[in-house]
Amino acid sequence: xxxxxxxTRGNSVFYRQQRAGLRERGHVVExxxxxxxxSDERRSWTTYAAYYPRVVAAAFGDYDLVHAxxxxxxxxxxLQPSLPVVLTLWGSDLLGEYGWLSRRCxxxxxEVVVMSEEMADALGQPCHIVxxxxxxxxxxxxxxxxxxxxVGWSDDGYQVLFPYAPxxxxxxxxxxERVVDLTRERVDEPIELQAAGGIxxxxxxxxxxxxxxxxxxxxxxxxxxxxxxxxxxxLPVVATDVGNLATRLDGVSRSVVADSDAALADALAExxxxxxxxxxxAAIAEIxxxxxxxxxxxxxxxxxxxx
Numbered sequence: 001x002x003x004x005x006x007x008t009r010g011n012s013v014f015y016r017q018q019r020a021g022l023r024e025r026g027h028v029v030e031x032x033x034x035x036x037x038x039s040d041e042r043r044s045w046t047t048y049a050a051y052y053p054r055v056v057a058a059a060f061g062d063y064d065l066v067h068a069x070x071x072x073x074x075x076x077x078x079l080q081p082s083l084p085v086v087l088t089l090w091g092s093d094l095l096g097e098y099g100w101l102s103r104r105c106x107x108x109x110x111e112v113v114v115m116s117e118e119m120a121d122a123l124g125q126p127c128h129i130v131x132x133x134x135x136x137x138x139x140x141x142x143x144x145x146x147x148x149x150x151v152g153w154s155d156d157g158y159q160v161l162f163p164y165a166p167x168x169x170x171x172x173x174x175x176x177e178r179v180v181d182l183t184r185e186r187v188d189e190p191i192e193l194q195a196a197g198g199i200x201x202x203x204x205x206x207x208x209x210x211x212x213x214x215x216x217x218x219x220x221x222x223x224x225x226x227x228x229x230x231x232x233x234x235l236p237v238v239a240t241d242v243g244n245l246a247t248r249l250d251g252v253s254r255s256v257v258a259d260s261d262a263a264l265a266d267a268l269a270e271x272x273x274x275x276x277x278x279x280x281x282a283a284i285a286e287i288x289x290x291x292x293x294x295x296x297x298x299x300x301x302x303x304x305x306x307x
Contacts, residue, residue: 001064001300002028004083006055006073009033013201014132014225015069021293032058034073052076059083065303068109071102078108084303085109088130091222091243092170094119110303113296115223116244128299131223133292134284139205139232141277147209157190158272161211161235163204163226165197175217175240175261182265187272208233213271217264218242228287231255231280236271238264254278 003022007015019029034051052075059066059080066085068077071093077085087102087109094102094114103123106112112127114120120127145155153159160180166173173195180193193215196207208214214230214237221243228248230237236254239245249255255278256267 001304002062003030003065003067003300004055004058004061004063005029005031005067005069006077007031007033007069008072017133017135017289018293018296021289022296025293025297027297029067030063048072048075052079056080065110065300067300068105071098071105074102074105074109078105084111086111086113086299086303088113089115089119089123089222091115091119091224092220094122095220095222095243096170111299113299117247118244119222128295130292130295130299131228131287132225133289134225134228134232134287135289136232136281136285138202139208139229141234141281142205142209144209147206150206151203151210153192153194153210157192158187158212159210160191160193160268160272161207161214161230162193162195163207163214163216163230164195166195167197170219172217172219172240176215178261179215179217179238179264179268182261183268183272186265186269189272191272204229205233208235211235212275213238213268215264215268216240216242216245221245223248228284231278231284234277234279234281236274236276236278237280238268238271240264248283249280252278252280252283255280 022029035047055076056079059082063083066077066083068074068087070090074087087106089102113130114127115131120129162176164171180191184191208230214235216239223244227237238256241257241259246257249257254271254274258264258267
């Protein structure tokens with residue numbers, strides 16, 4: 001198929017993985033990103049207003065469908081009159097400030113993809129649940145000692161990984177700091193909280209294997225990929241009860257979902273004292289990148305076939 005793919009940030013790792021995989025399967029995927037996607041600054045409505053007519057014009061080209069990735073790209077996809085639309089919602093676009101816009105646009109597209117059952121419930125209409133796939137060859141358990149040398153971390157004490165840049169408000173780094181401070185009162189060894197923003201995706205397995213636990217303190221999420229990657233490395237996860245994490249981590253050893261700072265600190269202390277890996281990889285095995293691509297292809301076929 002020939003796909004016009006709309007994105008807010010064309011440099012997203014998971015988007016680039018999906019695009020490369022679809023191209024390897026013979027599809028033509030052309031990306032139109034909202035201007036300024038390589039900046040961390042929030043883009044204004046005037047930026048999106050200028051983007052919309054460009055999308056509408058491009059949709060008259062030689063394409064089979066429009067794939068709108070993230071809710072803020074949905075309005076121009078819906079406005080163009082010539083092609084069926086697949087809308088993929090990633091999490092904060094449905095559960096955050098502009099969820100109302102995503103829900104409204106979702107009523108006017110051929111097919112909708114979400115990341116989790118919780119997102120499907122929030123959307124309130126028929127949709128496909130297709131979480132981002134994980135590269136299980138890249139993310140796998142490795143020697144912690146070698147990983148720590150690779151990232152330059154000390155072998156002394158505990159290393160807790162915060163897998164985002166502290167500047168992302170929704171990820172709530174301040175809460176992670178509070179939780180680690182409380183955890184220090186519960187264990188005898190020193191704890192380092194390591195933020196991993198701006199790390200090349202290919203190097204993230206080093207950080208996950210170097211850590212003793214991953215701490216996710218987000219205010220809201222859909223189906224966070226960093227948790228699935230940590231599970232693929234058998235890294236214990238302690239997380240706030242957001243998105244589908246309660247379901248995703250259910251039954252996974254040394255991984256806990258909790259609501260309060262105190263409960264998160266209790267769980268983190270227990271995980272660190274145990275000093276053992278989780279069994280997350282076995283639980284995540286079915287969410288491979290190839291399985292995701294298979295399902296996305298079927299969604300595309302359904303959208304084009306419905307026209």
